Amino acid sequence: MPDKQLLHLVFGGELVRPDSQEFVDPKKLHIVGIFPNYDEAQKAWRGATGATIDDAHMRYFIVHLHRFLDPANKDHDHHH
Template sequence: MSKLHLVFGGRVKDPQTLDFDEKTIEVVGIYPDYASAEKAWRAAAQRTVDDAEMKFVVVHLHRLLEPDPDLQAPHG
């Protein structure tokens, strides 16, 4: 499985948090590796550099799809 990364952003209520206003979410895309995701993140962030309430992030989807087995609760 490739190491998928999601890049998205939007307006935040406080620039020091990740508390997004759901109505403003913009999905930039899903990328097969971190380097591609970082390039897309930089472009999106640069486009909105003058707006302190806009924030873009990279989410490591592969970590959500393949969680650490040591952290999973036992089934039973």
């Protein structure tokens, strides 16, 4: 059996302030991609972060899409 697919979205952009999570222009977000598991997402995240290391306002995030993607399961359990 292959591992359960756990989609992760990697994206980033220019923050209003380095300590905020508010983007200057959400229309200009850099979507790195959607990856089948956390390891791959983290590799992509590292690459994107490394490429923008000199810009304190550029920040990349990993979103655990699989936690939000379960329309069939109405009673979500929110325990991690």
